[in-house]
Amino acid sequence: MCSRMRFLSAHGLIVFFFASIVSGGCARLPYTTTVIHEDRRVVVSLQQDPDAVPYTHPIQLRADELSAVLTGFSFREKQRLPLRWFAEEVPPKKIFRSDEMQAVVPFLVEGLEKAGPNERVYFQVLAPGMNPAAERDTTAGWIAVREPYLHLVLEHYHAQFPIRKSEQWDLRYPATPPEAKTYLLYFEPGRFWETDPVSSRQAVQLREFLKTAIPASSR
DSSP: OHHHHHHHHHHHHHHHHHHHIIIIIGGGSOEEEEEEEESSSEEEEEEEOTTOOOOOOSOOOOHHHHHHHHHTEEEEEOOOTTHHHHHTTSOOEESOOHHHHHHHHHHHHHHHHHOOTTEEEEEEEEEEOSSTTTEEEEEEEEEEEETTEEEEEEEEEEEEEEOOOSOTTOTTOOOOOOOOOOEEEEESSGGGEEEETTTTEEEEEHHHHHHHHSOGGGO
16 A cells, blocks of 8 residues: 555656646747748748747837848857857857848838737748758847847857658658857947846847938938
8 A cells, every 4th residue: 555655656746747847848938929921031920938028019110220230230159168269269240141131121020010019020041051952051030129129139040950841750850950059149339239127138229229320311
């Protein structure tokens, strides 16, 4: 009898442990709420942000305004010592080329217009991968606005994503994307790169930047 009770107790603890993982861990993962646009070049969607301090969405920005902001961003991949010493000698890279900007910005603008206070606008910019039959080159991340700040997080930069196959049981093509990396973001002019006091995350002082980047006659 005692052995049976110990078995049931142990079984109950195991069930409780896995239930806690499911309810506590998975509940905080972002998930897609709306697909704004999807083709072979660009995917833009709205994601429920589990860590959002409510954003000021929906918000209207013109394509030229958002392009001006995104052009100011650059990045380095975050490295540990001693690789960090060498990484700091390399100039930061721009996130988007001009053709990528033209492809993704209109749908980011649309996403910001449709996003709710707890949603962020997720993007993927796509191109053929190193092995075009099995991989797709992917730059991915998300943007969000909490006035007066615009936030951008970069998760992948020209990463090689496996192309999802219809045969999900095919072990040669598990379609598991690479893990997101950590990037150090920069913005120029640096005087508009500030800490959002609500989220404690670096962000662009959007409205002040636009006053200098876009002529008054165009606003």
